Amino acid sequence: MPSRRRTLLKVIILGDSGVGKTSLMNQYVNKKFSNQYKATIGADFLTKEVQFEDRLFTLQIWDTAGQERFQSLGVAFYRGADCCVLVYDVNVMKSFDNLNNWREEFLIQASPSDPENFPFVVIGNKIDVDGGSSRVVSEKKARAWCASKGNIPYFETSAKEGINVEEAFQLIAKNALKSGEEEEMYLPDTIDVANGSQQRSTGCEC
Amino acid sequence: MGSDSESPTSSDDSTSQNPNPNPHPNSTSIDQSLDAIEDQLTSIALAQPNDLASDDPASSSEEEEVFKDAPNGSVLEEENQKERNEGEIVEEEVGVVAAEEEVREEGRLGWRRVNSEVEVDRLSSPSSSGYAGERGSSGGASTASGIEEIGEDRGFDGNGRGEFFDGASDSQAPPWVPGKRHVDEDDASVSWRKRKKHFFILSHSGKPIYSRYGDEHKLAGFSATLQAIISFVENGGDRVKLVRAGKHQVVFLVKGPIYLVCISCTEEPYESLRGQLELIYGQMILILTKSVNRCFEKNPKFDMTPLLGGTDVVFSSLVHSFSWNPATFLHAYTCLPLAYATRQAAGAILHDVADSGVLFAILMCKHKVVSLVGAQKASLHPDDMLLLSNFVTSSESFRTSESFSPICLPRYNPMAFLYAYVHYLDVDTYLMLLTTSSDAFYHLKDCRIRIEMVLLKSNVLSEVQRSMLDGGMRVEDLPVDPSPRSEFSSPHLGQSRIATDSPDRFREAFAGIGGPAGLWHFIYRSIFLDQYVSSEFASPINSSQQQKRLYRAYQKLYASMHDKVIGPHKTQFRRDENYVLLCWVTPDFELYAAFDPLADKALAISTCNRVCQWVKDVENEIFLLGASPFSW
Structure with missing residues (x-):
């Protein structure tokens, strides 16, 4: 039974509009890239099965809209996330500055049990643009921010060229998996007819 | 209305x-x-x-x-229209929700599919969810046209199991049947989209728990969509109960952190479909108790699928019973016809054991009650009986040995477990002794031996078999x-x-x-x-x-x-x-x-x-x- 047990990981992708969240996801899941920009409306969902250390698990990727008008998606969207991916465009300073807001917003909405250690991954995307000459956010700066937020793993990617995308998601999966490990104990009660109260018994399910 | x-x-x-x-x-x-x-x-x-x-x-x-x-x-005759509807279930239901909630005006949330995105690249990777598949949203629907609707019971892929399952049994209580069907399907499959009646259980974080058809993990994207719809409406302080999309009804039932959804084009009334979702939820409670809610409170990302491991058959058998067992909508149980004296004899011996710390003693033959007795003040709801007998009769392992299993009677006490001693006295007849004591196995085994002896001696079992034949x-x-x-x-x-x-x-x-x-x-x-x-x-x-x-x-x-x-x-x-x-x-x-x-x-x-x-x-x-x- 345990060998067949599969894990489902909910991964949320956040970041300003146009930084390439959907493209990253498409490159990762479908190995496709389109130059045409089309805004995500609300959210989009993709799944990908991944093998990791002999375990099969499914990534349920929640690709959200970056526009501000969609930012109040609310608790519902963030609830129960196993990993959060923060994406910015290395060519747009504002998108990097906003990472902090995205992170805060996520922690408020999702209110994970251990916010300090919640697995984030930061991705600086579009490193291919103009051969890197239009870049405004240095890797050093990005890494410094990541370090200041509890050593968030950092990747620089190009969704267009497929650079580092696989690697980034591998780590996303790995970290999500790690955070899912400490599972909640399921301890059902047994009816105590005599006292009219319930006794907690040891969980003995499955 | x-x-x-x-x-x-x-x-x-x-x-x-x-x-x-x-x-x-x-x-x-x-x-x-x-x-x-x-x-x-x-x-x-x-x-x-x-x-x-x-x-x-x-x-x-x-x-x-x-x-x-x-x-x-x-x-x-309605083929074309139906095709269109089927191919676009999601789109339409979202559309309805959106309309009701005035999503666009509020500008808070919409879905890609609401917007007519014509320029989308029509890639449809098998590993992605239907949402990806739907990138060719209208295209996905058009590929479906010309394919006849798949009956609820008929395997689209020529897989005979489908027919066996809901279909061709003549007896009133069809034999136990294999659980999950069409695992290979997901929401990008035309065959999946054409199934007449889907049931889904998912968590409030959008993680799939159960799907009648298809693989839960492959349906993770679809599950997320359902969660998004429910949660979005809830965010507005409202509650989504029913969405009509062409011939389809999408019925929602929210039970704390557990969401249940039925998508059906069987034209059953909303109340019936909702009642079926209630029973599915009850079946889940019977297996796990409502204390799973606590797990979700502490940890919203809690994945309860492992806790339900191996219970596919229980749910599929319950879903199957929606089409043959009137107890599922009458909220009543039925008895095996027996001479009054015979049933009295069975009741008398059950009564004896009920006095010795057994909460309920139930003797059943398939889905029919031979006799049942409860301790003082203990009452058994017909729905609990339905769910319990479904649990027992659908699980092959109960047939082969005497079993002692924790079960919860949702209408009796949804929060806590009872223990069920289950033993088959013959191929169709089984005895269930419910107790609150987790170490009562040997006592209940002794009770069963006594009961079995009396039943044999007083010919109750042979009468039961004759009644089955008659x-x-x-x-x-x-x-x-x-x-x-x-x-x-x-x-x-x-x-x-x-x-x-x-x-x-x-x-x-x-x-x-x-x-x-x-x-x-x-x-x-x-x-x-x-x-x-x-x-x-x-x-x-x-x-x-x-x-x-x-x-x-x-x-x-x-x-x-x-x-x-x-x-x-x-x-x-x-x-x-x-x-x-x-x-x-x-x-x-x-x-x-x-x-x-x-x-x-x-x-x-x-x-x-x-x-x-x-x-x-x-x-x-x-x-x-x-x-x-x-x-x-």
Whole structure:
């Protein structure tokens, strides 16, 4: 039974509009890239099965809209996330500055049990643009921010060229998996007819 | 609801206003109330033979089609429209939600599919969810066209298992069947999209827990969509109950952190589908108790699928029972017909053990109760019995050895476990002893040995087997003159005429097709006893497809009779091209009867009286009497 047990990981992708969240996801899941920009409306969902250390698990990727008008998606969207991916465009300073807001917003909405250690991954995307000459956010700066937020793993990617995308998601999966490990104990009660109260018994399910 | 304002639908409205002063079947007759409205009914029947007060807002012509279409599962004339609807379930439902919630105005949330994204690249990777597949959203639908709708029961891929499952069994209680079907499908599969009835369980974070068809993990994207819809509406302080999208109904049920969704084009009433979701939730509680909620409180990303490991068969068997077991909508249980003394003997020994710390002792044969006894003040809800017997009979492991398993009775106490000792005494007959003590196994084993000995000695088990072979009430056995009393208590000319000269005439006319006056089938539900009795299926209701269709018709009747807005009603007479359906509800009982569509109304009514009398005459054998602690 345990060998067949599969894990489902909910991964949320956040970041300003146009930084390439959907493209990253498409490159990762479908190995496709389109130059045409089309805004995500609300959210989009993709799944990908991944093998990791002999375990099969499914990534349920929640690709959200970056526009501000969609930012109040609310608790519902963030609830129960196993990993959060923060994406910015290395060519747009504002998108990097906003990472902090995205992170805060996520922690408020999702209110994970251990916010300090919640697995984030930061991705600086579009490193291919103009051969890197239009870049405004240095890797050093990005890494410094990541370090200041509890050593968030950092990747620089190009969704267009497929650079580092696989690697980034591998780590996303790995970290999500790690955070899912400490599972909640399921301890059902047994009816105590005599006292009219319930006794907690040891969980003995499955 | 919607249709009650239309004039032709007033048939049972008017009936309901006819008070039935005397509800007892012995002393009164259905004629009194029905005769009074007879003329009215006739004119209605002529004008709109298929119409009927119904809670269904569908128009009367659609009502007709319910019955026309349901058996085949494929309606060719509406093919195109259906294709379109099917291919776009998600799109449409989102559209409806969006419209209701004024999503776009608020500008808070929408879905990609709401927007017509024509430029999307039509890639559809097998590993991605249907959401990805739907990048060619309208394209996805068009590939579907030309493929006939897949019946609920028929495997699209030619996989015979599908047919076996819901389909071709003739017995009333089909044998245990394999659980999950069509695991290879996901929401990008055309076949998956064409299934007539989907059930989903998911968590409030959008993680899939159960899907009737297809692999849960592959459906993770679809599951997320459902969660997004529910949560979005909830964020607005509202609650989504039902979305109609063409022929499809999407029914939502939120139970704390557990979301249940049914997507169906079976045209069953909303109340029925919702009731089915309630039962599925109850089944989950039976396996895990409601304490799973605590896990979600502490950890929203809690994945409960491992806790439900290996229970696919339990759920698929329950879903299957929605189409053959009337207990699923009547909220009553049924007994195996037995001589009164035999059932008494079984009850006596069960009573003995109940005094020794057993909370409930239940002896059942398939889905029918032989006898049951509860400790003082303990009452067992019929739904709990249904879920418990489904749990036991669907799990192969209970058959092969004596078992001791934690179970929860959701209506008794949803928060905590009981322990069930389960042992099969023969191939169909099993004993369940429920206790609160987790170390009572050996005690219950001793109890079982004692019970088994007594049952063998008093021939109860052989009687049970004989009853299984003999079957239950048969419409063709309906007594012409059920009891001497009926002669005195039926002063109506109509009835005495039937009782004397018409039976022969009808026996000729309907030879081999059901009972007198074209009676095909009936279900009688006793309100006090929480029990029902259903006649055996006979020609022409032979195939399980026909049986399912009849149950769905009953179900619809049940829902309309108990409608909260325009009901409850007392009588209903309904004629369409498939049946004459007659329903009679009193404070004591409910009778559902199906007749030949050409059956004479007066005869049908008087036949119902005879059925009630017959049931009354044999109640000692078909019901478990004196089990007062079990009424809830």
